[in-house]
Amino acid sequence: MQHATGPGSDFATSATGPLQGLRVLDLTRVLAGPTCTQMLGDLGAEIIKIERPEAGDDTRGFAPPFIPNTRESAYFVGVNRNKKSVTVDIAKPEGQALILRLLEHCDILAENFKVGALAKYGLGYQQLKARFPRLIYCSITGFGQTGPYAPRPGYDALIQAMGGVMSLTGEPAGSPQKVGVPVADLFAGLYGCIGILAALNHRNATGEGQQIDIGMLDTHVAWLANQGMNYLATGQNPPRLGNQHPNIAPxxxxxxxxxxxxxxxxxxxxxxxxxxxxxxxxxxxxxxxxxxxxxxxxxxxxxxxxxxxxxxxxxxxxxxxxxxxxxxxxxxxTLEQVFADPHVQARDMVVEMQHASGEAVKVIANPVKLSATPPSYRSPPPVLGQHTDEVLGGLLGMTEAEISGLRHKGIT
Missing domain, CATH: 3.30.1540.10 (formyl-coa transferase, domain 3)
Structure with a gap:
């Protein structure tokens, strides 16, 4: 098991990795978006996670289970390390102004609001691209920015159902089954990360930013892989085969x-x-x-x-x-056997981090093994608003009185 640095470390300055020096304004919550931004953070980017005052990311309430001796849900802790939590109410004009000021210092904006939701606050890509021409703006939604389903909300089980994997999963005589982990969310987040890395390479060559449009249904269809190709080759729906392989036996x-x-x-x-x-x-x-x-x-x-x-x-x-x-x-x-497996342990797939509560928390490690610039574990998943004063004071130069005034108004 690896051990990471404690909550007092300044991971903005101590960051290492291939994305060191990049700063991400993270307007994502739940799983798909936070999966994307945690990957960027593990690879060295500084992640400023914007959360609603008092409430925070929805997954803070997705419990039990909680991490022992803390008030943090295991769900939230799993996808929010290497991030700074800053509370801002983007529904209020002063909150929107703060976001615009923060964007002056950021390379990437990641969000997973419903299509058009951020435009109501003046934070849509079309509204920002002239002011921030180098900005890489990654949008992760259920169905993408275009098409007849674009306005619909997206949920993992819904996407697994609509995207076909449930029709392929389960016993032949049984009912359709979803995969036991939220793969539609996870794949969307990882595809979003791939899109951001491609856009960064383009910006390095041209100086131009762009929007990345990730639809969970699109990414789900993309990873139908051999089963999708089996259908395209035959025009026949593949049957459910339980744990059997459609193309190999036994x-x-x-x-x-x-x-x-x-x-x-x-x-x-x-x-x-x-x-x-x-x-x-x-x-x-x-x-x-x-x-x-x-x-x-x-x-x-x-x-x-x-x-x-x-x-x-x-x-x-x-x-x-x-x-x-x-x-x-x-x-x-079982998962008990997985985490006790000597190979899993030898590959350091569990990391222990010192949480702001003072408790040591275990998280699942990043699986990307880079020989020269490996992922780093610089900061544990933050408590709500833990870094608001640090970011607004250090990055924007705001005084304690200004920050206190915003907090009194419910902006932060």
């Missing part, structure tokens, strides 16, 4: 003597090794098993034939035997 879960295992036989030579090692040589002479294409066409027969074979050993026995033959396999882990 590639699925099997019951063992004491649980379950994933068996991933990726090609014909691997299937031949499996059959010869475990007393199934006769299958190699059967045309229904001879090639991957024939096994896919006879997937139920493959499942029925191999199930009693797989039930003859424990999961641990199978993993030891299969790994020795370099045949893909793995246990179906």
């Amino acid at each position: 590639y699925q879960e099997f019951p063992t003597k004491d649980g379950y295992i994933i068996l991933a036989v990726g090609n014909d030579p691997t299937f031949e090794r499996f059959c010869k090692a475990f007393g199934q040589e006769a299958l190699l002479a059967d045309p229904r098993f001879a090639t991957n294409a024939s096994r896919v066409q006879n997937r139920q027969l493959v499942t029925d034939t191999l199930t009693p074979v797989m039930q003859g050993r424990t999961t641990a026995e199978w993993i030891e035997a299969l790994e020795a033959l370099k045949i893909g396999c793995g246990p179906i882990n």
Whole structure:
């Protein structure tokens, strides 16, 4: 487990990474947008997170669970490290004026308001681009800035349903299922980050900023991947296959003597090794098993034939035997087993940070491993408004009296 710096560190000046020196005005909340901006922060950018006075990001209230001995939700803590929390009421003219002043010092604005919502406050891209021609403005919404669905709100489960993945997920005779984590939000955030990095490269070459239009439904359709292509190639809706692979067999879960295992036989030579090692040589002479294409066409027969074979050993026995033959396999882990896994631990996928409450909090690490400029963990997820005085005083030069006056009016 990695240990990061404490809450007193000045991560604006101590930042390292490939995005060091960039400053992001973060008007995002919940998951898709904060995923995008946390990635930028991990890579060295300074993130100024704008939150509503008193209420803050919606996910501060998405609890239980809370981080032990704090008032912070686990949900919020998961996607808001390396950010400074500044409270500003953008619905009020003085709050809007503060945002404009902050933008004078920022390279990127990220937001995930409904289409047109920020324009009501004079903060839409078309209203800002003349004044800030170098500004990179990333908008993440449910359905993008154009098209008949553009005004609709977007929610992860809704996008999973409309984007097709629910029709592909679940048992053949069961009901459609969503993925157990909010993948539509997460992919939208990561695609937003990719768009920002591309726009930065363009700006470095030309000096021109631009708007990035990320629609969750668009990104969802994009990652339908082989299943989307299966449909485009055949015109037929792929069926739900449970844990089976649409193009490879056997590639699925099997019951063992004491649980379950994933068996991933990726090609014909691997299937031949499996059959010869475990007393199934006769299958190699059967045309229904001879090639991957024939096994896919006879997937139920493959499942029925191999199930009693797989039930003859424990999961641990199978993993030891299969790994020795370099045949893909793995246990179906609980999250307790995931975080206890020696490989996950060796890869430092959990980071411990010192929270402003004084408590040490564990967060899931950034998976991007860069040899020269790795992600850094400079500041824990902030408490609401933790950096308002620091940013308004240090960046905008406002006096304590001016900041106090804004706070008295409910602006900050």
